[in-house]
Amino acid sequence: MLPGSHPIDILRFNTCGSVDDGKSTLIGRLLYDSKNLMEDQIEALERSADITGGGQINLANLTDGLRAEREQGITIDVAYRYFATPRRRFIVADTPGHVQYTRNMVTGASSANLSVVLVDARQGVIEQSRRHTYIAALLGIPHVVIAVNKMDLVDWSEARFREIREQFEAFLPRLNVLRDVKFIPISALNGDNVVDPSPRTPWYEGPPLLRHLENVHIASDWNLEGLRFPVQWVNRPHAPRDPALHDFRGLSGQLAGGIVRAGDKVLVLPGGLRSTVRQIHTFDGPLAEAFSPQSVTLLLADDLDVSRGDMIVGADHLPGVGSDLRAKLCWMHQKPLVRGRKFWLKHTTQTVQAVVTTLESRINIATYDEEPDPPQLLLNDIGAVRLQTSKPLVYDGYAQNRLTGAFILIEPGTNLTVAAGMLQPPAELYKPEYTDFAI
Amino acid sequence: MPSYHLDHLAYLETEAVHVMREVAAEFERPALLFSGGKDSICLLRLAEKAFRPSDLPMPLLNVDTGHHFPELNEFRDRRASELGAKLIVRKVEDAIAAGVAVPTPGEISRNRLQIPTLLAAIEEFRFDCAIGGARRDEEKARAKERFFSFRDAFGQWDPKNQRPELWNLYNARVNPGEHMRVFPLSNWTEMDVWEYIRRERLEVPRIYFSHRRLAVRRGGQWLPVTDLLPPKPNETVRELVVRVRTIGDIISTGLVESPANTVDDIIAEIAAARVTERGSRADDKTSEAAMEDRKKAGYF
Numbered sequence: 122m123l124p125g126s127h128p129i130d131i132l133r134f135n136t137c138g139s140v141d142d143g144k145s146t147l148i149g150r151l152l153y154d155s156k157n158l159m160e161d162q163i164e165a166l167e168r169s170a171d172i173t174g175g176g177q178i179n180l181a182n183l184t185d186g187l188r189a190e191r192e193q194g195i196t197i198d199v200a201y202r203y204f205a206t207p208r209r210r211f212i213v214a215d216t217p218g219h220v221q222y223t224r225n226m227v228t229g230a231s232s233a234n235l236s237v238v239l240v241d242a243r244q245g246v247i248e249q250s251r252r253h254t255y256i257a258a259l260l261g262i263p264h265v266v267i268a269v270n271k272m273d274l275v276d277w278s279e280a281r282f283r284e285i286r287e288q289f290e291a292f293l294p295r296l297n298v299l300r301d302v303k304f305i306p307i308s309a310l311n312g313d314n315v316v317d318p319s320p321r322t323p324w325y326e327g328p329p330l331l332r333h334l335e336n337v338h339i340a341s342d343w344n345l346e347g348l349r350f351p352v353q354w355v356n357r358p359h360a361p362r363d364p365a366l367h368d369f370r371g372l373s374g375q376l377a378g379g380i381v382r383a384g385d386k387v388l389v390l391p392g393g394l395r396s397t398v399r400q401i402h403t404f405d406g407p408l409a410e411a412f413s414p415q416s417v418t419l420l421l422a423d424d425l426d427v428s429r430g431d432m433i434v435g436a437d438h439l440p441g442v443g444s445d446l447r448a449k450l451c452w453m454h455q456k457p458l459v460r461g462r463k464f465w466l467k468h469t470t471q472t473v474q475a476v477v478t479t480l481e482s483r484i485n486i487a488t489y490d491e492e493p494d495p496p497q498l499l500l501n502d503i504g505a506v507r508l509q510t511s512k513p514l515v516y517d518g519y520a521q522n523r524l525t526g527a528f529i530l531i532e533p534g535t536n537l538t539v540a541a542g543m544l545q546p547p548a549e550l551y552k553p554e555y556t557d558f559a560i
Numbered sequence: 561m562p563s564y565h566l567d568h569l570a571y572l573e574t575e576a577v578h579v580m581r582e583v584a585a586e587f588e589r590p591a592l593l594f595s596g597g598k599d600s601i602c603l604l605r606l607a608e609k610a611f612r613p614s615d616l617p618m619p620l621l622n623v624d625t626g627h628h629f630p631e632l633n634e635f636r637d638r639r640a641s642e643l644g645a646k647l648i649v650r651k652v653e654d655a656i657a658a659g660v661a662v663p664t665p666g667e668i669s670r671n672r673l674q675i676p677t678l679l680a681a682i683e684e685f686r687f688d689c690a691i692g693g694a695r696r697d698e699e700k701a702r703a704k705e706r707f708f709s710f711r712d713a714f715g716q717w718d719p720k721n722q723r724p725e726l727w728n729l730y731n732a733r734v735n736p737g738e739h740m741r742v743f744p745l746s747n748w749t750e751m752d753v754w755e756y757i758r759r760e761r762l763e764v765p766r767i768y769f770s771h772r773r774l775a776v777r778r779g780g781q782w783l784p785v786t787d788l789l790p791p792k793p794n795e796t797v798r799e800l801v802v803r804v805r806t807i808g809d810i811i812s813t814g815l816v817e818s819p820a821n822t823v824d825d826i827i828a829e830i831a832a833a834r835v836t837e838r839g840s841r842a843d844d845k846t847s848e849a850a851m852e853d854r855k856k857a858g859y860f
């Protein structure tokens with residue numbers, strides 16, 4: 122191997138826990154113990170330790186980025202951290218645990234392969250833990266680690282660890298989308314079971330956290346069933362010098378699902394036009410096949426009128442097409458959501474107008490109970506809603522495909538992103554007009 | 561059986577290409593900030609990946625502080641013309657002459673003065689989006705930066721009032737007079753940049769590689785001796801074998817002693833490095849909050 126040519130892939134994870142559960146300490150510990158800190162960073166830590174920490178290095182300072190936060194002593198937004206081991210590169214979304222910051226956790230979780238949910242061993246499962254686990258499930262995060270922290274403060278008690286595990290296992294079945302949940306006893310402060318296995322937990326047989334992060338299988342986290350290619354940008358050279366490019370009309374985009382091969386029969390939705398993939402064009406030459414999440418440019422055999430917002434799909438695993446939608450929403454704005462409000466809705470590569478027609482329920486994410494017919498959704502509320510869009514969307518249920526099942530709502534005028542939406546599976550799938558299509 | 565899985569560079573590439581195409585599709589008048597430095601060199605390759613065989617659907621824009629390494633400007637101009645891209649250069653000294661940028665008495669560094677110069681250029685061409693090469697791993701204040709970073713009519717960044725960014729759904733909407741900074745390399749590290757340069761066989765300016773240069777020791781680092789930075793009477797000038805790790809102004813870019821002559825050498829050096837890349841920039845040392853202050857004012 123060439124020097125420095127290390128990691129083979131990227132794992133994205135987020136950390137969540139209540140204030141003071143030890144998130145910042147844990148991330149600092151991961152960076153510190155995996156030797157991802159540089160001298161000037163350590164120096165800066167030591168400088169601030171002299172001023173504020175009474176001489177002790179505070180690992181949490183590594184991730185508490187903004188001055189306002191340092192002043193308030195809390196993390197207020199999502200920050201991203203990067204580190205690497207010889208096996209993997211890691212992108213960490215550091216999301217705060219305050220009750221009112223569901224919005225930030227949803228944001229950090231949206232693109233994560235894995236969630237680390239911290240609990241304080243002394244407190245065990247609290248309302249926050251149930252919230253965080255709910256959000257991990259709602260956002261469809263494929264892998265979850267429950268890190269039972271501060272084990273040093275409960276004398277490394279196996280019984281306490283098991284008790285907390287049982288507390289979780291009592292409600293996890295209600296979140297049946299969570300299939301891969303691991304429990305690890307740690308002390309972020311001292312580094313036990315973070316990077317190196319701890320001699321103080323001989324009863325724990327699993328790997329330390331970092332070893333698990335390095336090995337968890339993420340290759341199948343992307344949806345490879347059912348081609349989904351949202352057309353992002355039409356690539357049509359103006360006045361090309363090369364005459365061969367006069368008729369070049371490429372459809373550029375990132376595969377949001379599935380695999381495409383040259384020669385594949387495809388449908389362009391919502392219009393329903395049919396064609397064949399003539400070539401998969403890239404800057405580095407044509408490809409025989411491409412898969413999600415690659416970015417490519419498709420050339421079709423027929424000169425169809427296709428534009429941004431259209432979706433190219435394959436013959437099997439058809440999506441839904443419709444403008445009457447049901448979804449879970451995380452409301453992210455101070456101003457409450459009430460029925461009848463209009464927004465811009467961005468889904469894959471298209472932005473349409475949408476109106477929230479019904480607030481079906483508000484979900485209490487601590488008890489998981491659904492309260493029907495809420496008058497409004499408040500900041501950080503999660504609810505089930507119905508929406509009507511000005512144009513049909515080509516979509517999947519979020520549980521089937523995180524990219525074609527997700528949307529955001531934008532408030533007209535202020536242009537603020539006010540909600541994250543996760544679509545329910547379509548009531549029926551698109552039916553091609555010609556049944557011979559599959560042949 | 562084929563493996564349908566992307567390695568880290570391919571993943572970062574497809575993410576960045578997606579971002580570039582969103583810019584082309586959603587903005588009317590985007591620009592790409594190109595300095596000739598290593599990060600913006602990667603941006604140009606990503607633009608080729610996103611848009612070829614079409615022409616790049618945006619001009620390149622550079623703010624010339626007048627304190628650039630001459631090698632950098634030569635490279636910038638040549639690369640733009642090789643790509644057939646339109647290059648717009650706006651100079652800090654012109655902005656000073658026009659009263660747009662006002663130096664404080666005795667201020668030699670032009671770092672701060674880039675800000676009004678850039679904002680004036682954005683206004684002049686009515687750009688609604690500027691793509692930049694900043695990375696989140698560079699500095700703590702940047703760790704919270706979005707891919708699509710909203711700037712108000714004064715070009716300011718408000719860290720407390722950022723739009724949440726979910727999945728790969730970027731909210732690109734701005735009102736007239738406002739604009740967006742877009743950072744396709746948000747998730748890249750210094751190592752990724754060099755590995756990408758190696759994989760793509762990208763040319764970079766010679767000053768990234770080992771060369772001889774006259775330098776003086778100031779504030780714990782080696783600075784290049786030039787007309788702009790003459791040695792003080794008590795300083796000894798040394799001729800060193802050095803390279804630059806990150807390029808700022810010629811008066812504040814720390815030189816690292818290095819024999820690294822190839823991209824492979826540089827990658828090996830970074831793998832073994834014990835200080836971050838910004839550790840070699842004098843302008844960042846001032847205070848931990850230095851970057852945060854400049855960002856709020858509209859720094860790149």
Ligand SMILES: Nc1nc2c(ncn2[C@@H]2O[C@H](COP(=O)(O)OP(=O)(O)O)[C@@H](O)[C@H]2O)c(=O)[nH]1
Nearest residue numbers: 140141142143144145146181270271308309310
């Ligand atoms: N005893 C003990 N204290 C810890 C541990 N992890 C974190 N702490 C302390 O708990 C407090 C809160 O930690 P911090 O990382 O700031 O929590 P955050 O709010 O979740 O980011 C700090 O005083 C830490 O030193 C641990 O494993 N054991």
